[in-house]
Amino acid sequence: EVQLVESGGGLVQPGGSLRLSCAASGFTFSSFGLSWVRQAPGKGLEWVSGIGGSGGSTYYADSVKGRFTISRDNSKNTLYLQMNSLRAEDTAVYYCAKCSTAMVSNFDHWGQGTLVTVSS
């Protein structure tokens, strides 16, 4: 059974940093792309970033480009999202999502999410 467990969320001040993690199990981790998708309180889904199975290809939404960095450690079956220069509008539940192929393709499994709150 595919399991994705996010951690690392919390309260951070504007301009601060946070690193999210997503521990995966139940599938061959390095064979699948992964993405982060966020949902602001009461709002819709927004794709944030994606990374291919080997880690060689990464993609970012314009809203986070230059501030967020996605990475993965295939030896630890873990996905990361380093978030710098955080803004109030980054407040959201951040979901880790497994892609259906080795590329940043559609999301066939989702974690339960971790809440990030950016506030002073």
Next chain:
Amino acid sequence: QSVLTQPPSASGTPGQRVTISCSGSSSNIGTNYVYWYQQLPGTAPKLLIYRDNQRPSGVPDRFSGSKSGTSASLAISGLRSEDEADYYCAAWDDSLSGWVFGGGTKLTVL
């Protein structure tokens, strides 16, 4: 403002058929597959339809997807109370080199 356009709400009575539309452009729906996700209250999204009209195992055949040009639709037949949820369409956008979602449609079963 979402790149893909969905109606904010839809409703129906038990047993009815409802459709939810998703409008995009040539850089997303016009050239790439459409996916639909269901988000029940307080839970994570779940894949409902992939590659325009395919259902993952376990998804009832009451749910169906279609696409024409730069628009797509999700149809739910034999509406049930447990279908009350938010529904999102998504597609890869070649111009943005990223995934785009619709704003979501809140389905109410009256």
